Amino acid sequence: MQVYSPPLRDMRFVLHELHGSDVLRTLEGLEEVTPDLIDAVLDEAGKLVTEVLAPLNQSADQEGCTYENGVVRTPKGFKEAYKTFIEGGWNGIACDPQYGGQGLPASVNKLVEEMLCSGNLAFGICPGLTHGAYEALKAYASDDLKNRFLPKMVEGVWSGAMCLTEPQCGTDLGLVRTRAVPQADGSYKITGNKIFISAGEQDLTENIIHLVLARLPDAPSGIKGISLFLVPKFLPKDDGALGPRNGVLCTGIEHKMGIHGSSTCQMSFEEATGWLVGEPNRGMRAMFAMMNSERLSVGTQGLGLGEAAYQAAVAYARERLQGRALTGAKHPDKPADPIIVHPDVRRMLMTMRAYNEGCRALGGWVARALDLMEHASDPQTRRQAEDFTSLMTPIVKALFTDLGFASASMGMQVYGGHGYIRDHGMEQYVRDARIAMIYEGTNGVQALDLVGRKLPAHMGRYLRSFFHPVLAYIDAKMDDENLSPLIAPLGKAFGALQLATAHIAEKGLRDPDEAGAAATEYLRLFGLVALGYMWVRMADVAYEKRAGAGDDAAFYEAKIATARFYMDKLLPEVAALWGAIKAGKAATMGLDETLF
Amino acid sequence: MQVYSPPLRDMRFVLHELHGSDVLRTLEGLEEVTPDLIDAVLDEAGKLVTEVLAPLNQSADQEGCTYENGVVRTPKGFKEAYKTFIEGGWNGIACDPQYGGQGLPASVNKLVEEMLCSGNLAFGICPGLTHGAYEALKAYASDDLKNRFLPKMVEGVWSGAMCLTEPQCGTDLGLVRTRAVPQADGSYKITGNKIFISAGEQDLTENIIHLVLARLPDAPSGIKGISLFLVPKFLPKDDGALGPRNGVLCTGIEHKMGIHGSSTCQMSFEEATGWLVGEPNRGMRAMFAMMNSERLSVGTQGLGLGEAAYQAAVAYARERLQGRALTGAKHPDKPADPIIVHPDVRRMLMTMRAYNEGCRALGGWVARALDLMEHASDPQTRRQAEDFTSLMTPIVKALFTDLGFASASMGMQVYGGHGYIRDHGMEQYVRDARIAMIYEGTNGVQALDLVGRKLPAHMGRYLRSFFHPVLAYIDAKMDDENLSPLIAPLGKAFGALQLATAHIAEKGLRDPDEAGAAATEYLRLFGLVALGYMWVRMADVAYEKRAGAGDDAAFYEAKIATARFYMDKLLPEVAALWGAIKAGKAATMGLDETLF
Known part of the structure; x- marks a missing residue:
């Protein structure tokens, strides 16, 4: 049996404490989006997922869809669940009230999406596509088409x-x-x-x-x-x-x-x-309105499955008794220690945790930019927000899905042989997660989008929407006593990102194959630095709040410990990526096509 | 449809040219193992795989085994294929002639195993286990048991x-x-x-x-x-x-x-x-005779699937027309260029190729040691060979299966959406490859075996069986004009391996969790360095032979190009691994168990 419980505490952390949900209410059309309202929406979404959608996840995987004479039947329970879903208004929570939507900000909607993906990815695909189509039609269709089609699509019928x-x-x-x-x-x-x-x-x-x-x-x-x-x-x-x-x-x-x-x-x-x-x-212009929305959503699929796999792996690691701690039995009263005592199991759990929470934080930042793009009154703010989402869309899509697949696979590894058989549902996460690296533009295509379109756009203007805040932050916090051990590796990794960016800009200008041969490593490098920045900022909030946090202090301690793990154990990958990038295209393109 | 053609040219390269098959004939019991005999065996094995086993791979996956009242039925065609397999004497090719085997060396048998795994992994599992059981019984059972059971097991009935x-x-x-x-x-x-x-x-x-x-x-x-x-x-x-x-x-x-x-x-x-x-x-001692044999075979499973996925990906990359080369159309007469022109597709193909050929070479080295262990007359040689196989067994098992899964997944990525659906058989490779990281001891357990048992054994004696030849080789070739660009990164990576080894030996002695927390990264670092050494040695042979090679010069050119790719693009991962190792256990073990 799969286990999943919506990570509401962490979602509230990202929304309210890290990115500050107060800003949302200052935006036109979002005046009523109070923290209480947001929390109530997240709670209800969590209930929907755990009570209605997640229980169908494994049976739907086993049953599948069936086809006969032009008719497709979805798995048992999907029709009823979909009815509950649209009756609760969930289909239109992020849509314009003009067409019957609830007008909630992307900052909230992305978290609801994540829960849907964790609980039942296959179920969420259809409403996800409806939303993408809604975006394209809203942006490009005639008023007549909009009025005829959008209300029913927003409602979900x-x-x-x-x-x-x-x-x-x-x-x-x-x-x-x-x-x-x-x-x-x-x-x-x-x-x-x-x-x-x-x-x-x-x-x-x-x-x-x-x-x-x-x-x-x-x-x-x-x-x-x-x-x-x-x-x-x-x-x-x-x-x-x-x-x-x-x-x-x-x-x-x-x-x-x-x-x-x-x-x-x-x-x-x-x-x-x-x-x-x-x-x-x-047509491509209009289609991209849909695709960009979908690409961010596919990134969320990676995160959602990574989170579900993490939770299941933690539950199993606590419960499965096998072997003794290397430093001596931790539970001598039991026949063996739970496997969570083993450093290599910890490594996997910490990795999954660091990826998931890092992606949730970065996804929250991008969602905030979507809200600013849509609702800010100041054109400069809107433009900067648009620059940022343009830049980050391929990163969110490719990085989150790569990490989601890695996490699903790691979660399965924690289960050992029990992960490979169907019962616990771990192998389903791996199979489900794999598509996200492919559809809506393969991750390789995302990397080309980043180096070929997003980097050079407006003389590198998009980049500034990320580089400037990170530089300013590093500068401001360099001597912070708590943060400096985290800032140092972030600064180093950011330096590698700057070098890699300059390398690609310069070499790619002369020879586009140079950019193409570095693209995938560059996207990952960029993404890991972005997660690193998120981790330092999360630790920053955690250091600030833990003192007066009472029972919640443990939550902040966990943030700090996970930030340290990310910096110590995962961010060093940047060195490998920069090493591979600076080697250039020669080795990649050197073998004659006929010799493969 | 899956495509697979046994990589006989590369297998002969590894066996005859890289590791030198002449040595085999100097060993007791292997006097008749001539290069011609070896090539004939490989040719015949290739035919068996392509004509009998590979055609059943996809149908067997779809049909599966069935269970009813204690009886298990294998998929259609397996019975007949198995009959052909044992009638051809394949079940006992590496077994002792005393029990009816053909007494062929492991150096040959491992290549036959690789072909079986590429063509039909599921089919090969049963004979693989028979062989493992044979090894355990041969080493530990009484003569009576051996005489009663081994001949039938060697025959395969x-x-x-x-x-x-x-x-x-x-x-x-x-x-x-x-x-x-x-x-x-x-x-x-x-x-x-x-x-x-x-x-x-x-x-x-x-x-x-x-x-x-x-x-x-x-x-x-x-x-x-x-x-x-x-x-x-x-x-x-x-x-x-x-x-x-x-x-x-x-x-x-x-x-x-x-x-x-x-x-x-x-x-x-x-x-x-x-x-x-x-x-x-x-019992564990006897079981380990079986398990060690199985662990090497599971490593070969990773390689076999990586090779099959590579070949399929190359075929598709040549045939699928999509987009234009970034540097301008390569085939203006066609509606688009084949995707093999794209640097990111090249990156994936080169990565798979470099992993596969590197693993085949390293597997060949270990197989040679198995032959020396078994057949060398000199006890010192036997002991060194045993040290080396003990050291490399966890590396072969874990590294080859990790890379095999990565290659299968990459092969699927080359196919895009067509890889995710059943037809091409790419998703089967990913699903099949995943188990190899788990069974016969999870890859995490292999890493613990390496740092906990193999490193400290006899005061580090096992290590010398790898460190000494690599050091001597680097020393000898440092100034070689052709090789120095490859030797430099190998030397650097080998230096990181030495540092990491010292780090683990020192810290792990005081606190076993330190070794445990570094184990997985260390195994991978070790494995990547071992592949790097193989790549330089392969390039060495290729440089030597290409001049007079005639039509075969292209084969050697490809080796040199792939060696360069490995050094430029893949070996830099060592920097990340060493970075993570030297950070120590604190971050991995820092989060309180209750806070996950």
């Missing part, structure tokens, strides 16, 4: 799906072949085949709104000829009721390693009616 | 299984509860329950010989009260024919992440007749 991939194209969407032919009434007829469409067909919602990439007849070739279309499964009538079935058919689902509770569909569009979203041939 | 684990004990075998009661005729009645018994029941062989850990009535508690028993499924008659069924029953099989073609059995022993192997209460 209609879902969203992203139809990008085709058999011949995944990363390279310039190869899309699906065609869109304009009709006299302003609509389009869409024809083509899509694959790997998550929740492209399911039995949870009465309608499914597909966002489909396709080509207009006169479109230029490649990525500049792609347009985005809204294509519903059922065509709504003018009064909003469901009309006739559209030419959209699921022709099969994939058998895959994990996320069995989420259908991965082959979709066929045959002269399906759709409407253009945004401008002709500018 | 009877298989072997290792019955160690019980629900309450895995790593800590001191907790074994299974009892053995002596009988008047010198046999024992064995009673108890075992779990996680690979191939504990199957339909491939007419009998199954279980090696069972159990306690005698008067046994001391803990690990010093464990004895080893041979317990056959069917009791053989005096003429060797099968007699009555013994009190051995499979009560269920596990559902697990991978290796579905291999049954993982719950076994119940009810007054089953068995015979003592070795001395009373010294």
